[in-house]
Amino acid sequence: MSDSGPTPDQRLTLARLADVLVAEGLGMPAASAVGVADGLLDRCLDAAPALAEPLLALLDEAPADDLDVFVRGLAAGRPDDFAILTTTVVGAYYLSAEVRELIGYPGQQPSPLSAAAEPEYFEMLERVYDRHPGYRECP
Amino acid sequence: MMTQRRQSDAVIVGAGASGAVAAARLAAAGFEVVCLEQGDWTGPADYMSDRPEAELAWVERWSPDPNVRRGPADYPLTGDADVRPVMYNGVGGGLVQWAAMWQPLLASDFRVRTLDGVSDDWPIGWSDLAGPYSRVAREMSVSGLGGDPALPELDPYPNPPIPIGRIGMAAARGMDHLGWHWWPGANAIASRRHRSLQACQRRGTCMLGCPENAKATPSLTHWPAALAAGARLVTGARVAQIPLDERGRARGAVYVDRDGVERLEPAQVVILAANAVGTARLLLLSASPRFPDGLANSSGLVGRRLMQHPYRTVAAVCEDPLDSWQGPWGQSIYSLEFAETHPDRDFVRGAKWMVMPHGGPMFAVAEYQEAHSHEGFEALWGPSFHRAAAEVFGHAFTWGIQAEDLPEDHNRVVLDPAVCDSSGLPAAQIEYTVSDNTRRMLDFNVARAVEAAEAAGAVSTYTRDIWPTGIGHVLGTTRMGDDRQGSVVDRWCRAHDVANLYMIDGGVFVTGGSANPTATIMANARRVVDHMIGARASQEVPS
């Protein structure tokens, strides 16, 4: 990535490509609507800098029109490039606070261990013990 | 000219799981010990696990695949293997990134030839490791519940088991319904404050470095004590060769330091703990006129019989919320129902299953897409993209299924003829094909795990094929045995060919079992090193 990061044109292209991959649907916003090509892209590339160079090359290569065809072409015949694009778009999408809230994801937050959700645990374990023939004896 | 230091009692190559056990033990017993590690320290400042971007760490910096991560200490793994190993190169070795699942071998794993007529028996048995298993479990602050009837009796684990969570309860109900074996998982993750570890806070980023210091890793559990007892750990030291003296004994280790300077670290005893790939590679790099096919390789077995536990998964999608991004990302419960040979099945030996969370949304969606890739673009992208998260996220658990792959001579580590690491040493080329026995074993187990998921109330399931990158289990390339023609090291892990050369990593496994290997690697290292200490005390100095 150059020091200044992706250019406005590259961001615009990414926003359009991203919407081919992650469109609005099932109550979820499209990728561009949550800023996948803006601040979230910068966070994504900061976390995984090796994505930047091949991503920007792809964005420069993308045609002005028929982005749908371009993305499908990557999916069908260029798995490595497709992986660069999808990793960036999906990675950035799930950094969005709005998206996280919609899918009910608080992030990898700390929460103390608790056995509260395990009422019949000991009864079930007892049954494992009772029915098991014992380990295989060895000479 | 090569610079050289004063001779120490022992030089250890590799500061990972087995090297850390050896260094701490030998230093405590008064040995002058030096450990040479090609990588560096990794600590909380390097973790990305407490940032919202944690999942993106997998993509590059914290990828378990050294070919992706390409850190300064990583050496390339080349070759067109069905399963390519993954590993971490640095202080702590694989235990920087491991999931901390703690699983002793089965008693039968040591007697595969006698019981099932395949491969070979180990020269040692379960009882030889029972004491060391308990000792290293304490050092690693393992949390677990003893009494599993599928295993011989062990001392109680030092900490109570980690609650199995909603994912474990859902899976256990399925196993209960079918009458199949399951047991709460033991993990080297502290369920309460213990020794150097804090209590787990369920962040679920265990394989990206635990920000709570709740997961056992040698930089917390072993290295502080080893260094305090006088061990010297040299990082950025890539060992290039084990040179011999005129009597055919190892002189020490030659390494390349960070500045590219070659140095000799002389020692009375050389202990290789560079994992089954790194140790085999180093022995092959140390070929000499005396050992033209690689050091200590008169058997021809150095590098051969690589085992990796080929791995598949079954995801169970349930109606109820399971909070399945929550950790720990060790094993919630495990099953040994299909771990033993059964006469009605068309394969020998078996697989271990373990229940795990599905991680954050990026990971969960990627797994789903991988498993559904045959459905095509339309089904996975565009407006359909959200299907994965809507169906799966927070509602699924994974049965991970690791197969016992039998040792086969053609599965091996060799030196790459062209590709080198950053020190100019040949890369490790991996030749590994998944056998028909393993494929049948995995197909059978995946089909059973789908049944188990359905019995757990799963509304849908999806499966993944054999992972092309491994799960960090590398075993078998310097196997132990009593017969010098058929093994590289003896039962005390001393090279048959070189009297003062030891190997203590997973390379010495005769067969791989289906258990996650680290409990056994560390217990065996402890057994061997305790023997060395005992031998010195009784003046039978093994050097």
Ligand SMILES: Cc1cc2nc3c(=O)[nH]c(=O)nc-3n(C[C@H](O)[C@H](O)[C@H](O)COP(=O)(O)OP(=O)(O)OC[C@H]3O[C@@H](n4cnc5c(N)ncnc54)[C@H](O)[C@@H]3O)c2cc1C
């Ligand atoms: C992502 C991941 C998850 C895992 N999860 C589990 C789990 O849940 N349970 C389990 O039992 N196991 C797990 N493992 C496997 C576990 O990490 C290994 O079994 C264990 O680390 C092997 O110990 P070792 O001592 O053989 O070698 P390692 O721990 O791999 O250490 C070898 C060390 O040697 C160094 N080295 C190699 N060559 C040289 C050289 N030429 N010069 C100097 N230094 C050198 C390396 O840099 C490395 O630090 C996992 C592994 C990975 C990668």
Ligand code: SF4
């Ligand atoms: S789940 Fe526990 S062990 Fe894993 S990262 Fe979180 S606190 Fe650490």
